[in-house]
Amino acid sequence: MQLSIRNQLAGTVESVATGEAMSTVRVRLDGGQEVTAAITAESARDLALTEGTAVLALVKSTEVAVAAATVPRISIRNQLAGTITAVEHGAVMTTVKLAVAGGVTVTAAITKDAAEDLDLAEGAPAVALIKSTEVSVALP
Structure with a gap:
């Protein structure tokens, strides 16, 4: 499938x-x-x-949030720390790829405004947050 x-x-x-x-x-x-x-x-x-x-x-990538720094204590159970490997801006949405341990890549689809506000860039540390x-x- x-x-x-x-x-x-x-x-x-x-x-x-x-x-x-x-x-x-x-x-x-x-x-x-x-x-x-x-x-x-x-x-x-x-x-x-x-x-x-x-x-x-x-x-789904639309269900992944991204934090640009260490996350404070919150209720989101899944927090995967890694390094941003790609940031692709569209007109409204941005795709962010994070490399986490073991060669795993997590993809997030977030608003372009959020990506710009967080100043997300390739090589920067980030955390994927997933409820x-x-x-x-x-x-x-």
């Missing part, structure tokens, strides 16, 4: 915590970072997610 989702991050399930309606799935990416996905308990059961299951963490509710889990 081919998907239009730019961020397809390979990893392994570290843990699954299941509540009545929702589950949180902690995934250790191949680069060593950890990503948490909040998915329905039904989906976790249907995918038979258990510790050690190989998965893809999927995130756990915006991470989907797929079996490879």
Whole structure:
């Protein structure tokens, strides 16, 4: 299956915590970072997610925010620090690519105004911020 989702991050399930309606799935990416996905308990059961299951963490680039410096304590679970490898400005939107540990690239689509306000540039440190509710889990 081919998907239009730019961020397809390979990893392994570290843990699954299941509540009545929702589950949180902690995934250790191949680069060593950890990503948490909040998915329905039904989906976790249907995918038979258990510790050690190989998965893809999927995130649309429009669901990735970018911080230009160290992030203060906030509720966003997924904070992937890296270095900006590309900034491509369009008329309204900007695509930002961050290289994070293990050769993983995360792509963010943010407004051009935000990118300019943050003075994002190739080679600068940055952090990709992704809410756990915006991470989907797929079996490879």
